[in-house]
Amino acid sequence: MSNHLHAAIRFHQAGQFAEAEQHYRRAIETGDAGHARNLLGVLYAQTGRAADGVALIGQAIALNKRVPEFHSNLGMVLLEAGDAAGAVAACRRALQLNPTMADALTNLGAALLRLDQAQDAVAPLRRAIKANPGRVETHRNLGLALLRTGQPAEAATSFRDGIALSPHHADCWTGLITALEQAQSADLGPALASAVAHRPADVPLRLKLTAHRLAMGEMAAAEELARQTLALAPAAVEPIVMLANVLTAQSRKSDARRALSDWLGRGDDTPPQALTTLADAFMELGDDALAEQLFRRAIALDAGSGQATLGLGLLMRRLDRAEEARTLLERCARDLPDSALAQAAYGDLLLAMGRPAAALTHVRRAQTLAPNDAGILLTLGNALRDLGEIDEALAALTQAVTVAPARADIHSNLVFTRLFHPDVTLAQVRADHVAWADRHARPVPPPPARRHPGQTWRVGLVSGDFRNHPVGYFTIRALEALAARGVTLIAYANQRVEDALTRRVQAVCVWRPIQGADAQTVAQQVRDDDIDLLIDLTGHIAGNRLDVFALRPATRQATWAGYMATTGLPQMDMIIVDPHHIPAGAEGFYTERVVRMPHSFLCYDPPAFFPAVTPLPALRNGHVTFGCFNIAAKINAGVIACWSRILNRVPGSRLLMKTRGMDELPLQTRILAQFREDGIDAARIDFIGATSPAEHVACKERVDIALDPFPYAGSTTTLESLWMGLPVVTLTGQTFSGRHSTCFLSVLGLRSLMATTVQEYVDIAVRLATNLDEVADLRQRLRPAMAASPLCDADTFADDFIRLMRGA
Secondary structure, three states, X not given: OOHHHHHXXXXXXXXXXXXXXXHHHHHHHOOOHHHHHHHHHHHHHHOOOHHHHHHHHHHHHHHOOOOHHXXXXXXXXXXHOOOHHHHHHHHHHHHHHOXXXXXXXXXXXXXXXXXXXXXXXXXXXXXXXXXXXXXXXXXXXXXXXHHHOOOHHHHHHHHHHHHHHOOOOHHHHHHHHHHHHHOOOOOHHHXXXXXXXXXXXXXXHHHXXXXXXXXXXXXXXXHHHHHHHHHHOOOOHHHHHHHHHHHHHOOOHHHHHHHHHHHHOOOOOOOHHHHHHHHHHXXXXXXXXXXXXXXXXXXXXXXXXXXXXXXXXXXXXXXXOHHHHHHHHXXXXXXXXXXXXXXXXXXXXXXXXOOHHHHHHXXXXXXXXXXXXXXXHHHHHHHHHHOOOHHHHHHHHHHHHHHOXXXXXHHHHHHHHHOOOOXXXXXXXXXXXXXXXXXXXXXXXXXXXXXXXXXXXXXXXXXXXXXXXXXXXXXXXXXXXHHHOOOEEEEXXXXXXXXXXXXXXXXXXXXXXXXXXXXXXXXXXXXXXXXXXXXXXXXOOOOOOHHHHHOOOOOEEEEEOOOOOOOOOOOOXXXXXXXXXXXXXXXXXXXXXXXXXXXXXXXXXXXXXXXXXXXXXXXXXXXXXXXXXXXXXXXXXXXXXXXXXXXXXXXXXXXXXXXXXOOOHHHHHHXXXXXXXXXXXXXXXXXXXXXXXXXXXXXXXXXXXXXXXXXXXXXXHHHHHHHOOOXXXXXXXXXXXXXXXXXXXXXXXXXXXXXXXXXXXXXXXXXXXXXXXXXXXXXXXXXXXXXXXXXXXXXXXXHHHHXXXXXX
């Protein structure tokens, strides 16, 4: 080896690249052409000239193909030049010459990682460590490969080995934290503290430690660390947002808003990415107007800002500006194909628009990009449920609960979705809900005493559905009648959307908006309002505030009208029902005390836009049309088999199925395949998807007889059908959700439409279809009978309610 080559290597190792290059060139001129070209090629790659480096090492190989180091270095430089496939080939040639060459094994593993072949990368990286355990990059790469193959615990070991060699190595610390997060390891907190101790200026690590302390409820420590990080990086947006999050978690929203506003007010040169991050933060604080301004500023500065467009789309969705939301989120899904959030957000919007099959495509794409994201798994479960794939939905939601065990909303979704399973039992329903309460509603505080007993009876109602929604239709007449009787009503409204029905509620209730308020704040408001009875109108359905009830802010607490099972909460004193939904002997399946209204647990308010009842369509069509307007989640294989038997026994009859998603081919394909198995021609089944409310009701004019699904029966759909003159055939179930139609038909004296077996259900439907004069007469009598019945008698309902609640 010449003196020039020795000198070049010394300068190269010392980082004096210009001097090293001069000596490499002299070495090439004086006889060390192969080795000098090889190492000069490496230097070129290190100084941003990878393509020139590839050419030089290629020249070295041309001089001597038998030197494994040349091929290994060529692999490394090719990888730097962006040719991962070429790098793999070069490293494999090196290993043919020297199978235990550590550098070649390391470079091969890195190239395979670049090609997303993590599983194939594991073996060469393990061999590299065996050959040379002292190279930190090899441990890091093995950790990355193990992470990508779903082995976070083993990955953590590799990253720790790297840290042992280089205690301040940024990638190893970041990898270790990621691995511990994925493994849900108890070592995460100590590891984060160690990472920050070794890398005190690493802002992302400090932010992760702050978030962890916040999640653990260590508020003072989290705030101190957040302020220290902000002082360390005052110009970065992430520290101020983290501080705002910490303040918000301490119910100090005004302090959080002030801190963000002060940071924003420091100048007008805030870059688009920072504006987007701030907009997200203000959105979390409920300052939607300012959030919108910031998103639009970001987009104005950078029209291609996908994250700002996504944030604005999500905000428009929240503000119920549907067309703007659709345009923005559709664009994001198209322009950001590798953004899990963009795909999931558009999927969630499609789901809300009644297109679950289209939604599923985007949500599955999102899950592929982020397989352990609890929010994406939640949306996946909802989409599958809306398609009637209940087992798959439960699997997705169970995985989501495993990933995010503290997310009460996801756990609520799981227990709610179980109600749709065809094999559900009362015992299973109770066990599911008690498990929810054990995780999310402990400990149980004692009930408070009223501060001013004996004054006006004060009833609080908590809901996100004081609007055109089944809960609104089920309760508004009762609320108006209660207010007319001197009951003071306070509506704790967990909603942003308001409409004509909202204004009716506001006219008879003290209106308390609670959207975005934390549970402690709402609970204190309830205490300040000196409530006698606090009523939940949502149960475990989306938008519930069971977190408030878990804090026990009222002397007595009850659930009513909005849910179809026990809540499971020991803090919930009563469930307000009727003898039909919870018959005698079933009380043990409810954690609440069962309090029964004498007739029905609700008082229906038929929407004013419903048209007059029309003549029976079968008399002009010459055939009977059965109909079902229930969501696909309720339509299982047993239901379809039952309906097939009816269609087989009523020649020429048809079935109209209308609900969101029914106009999508995947759902139609699943349903028609089951009908075909039972010998039903697909041409006899008509599908209609989501429409306007008026169009939805108009479709009922095409139907002669409504068929109720089971074991989850219709509620709103049954009441609408009855109001439009349609007899509803139902199979009385065991669960609360399986007895809605049974209740309504019982109150109307139509027990002849209620079956206790599938055979009886079929026989009832067939009997009606072969007695059309009877059905035509019933069609005209149903609405006046219903209007005169306890189902719509608000005065009687209010009197019964007051008597029962004051005596309970």
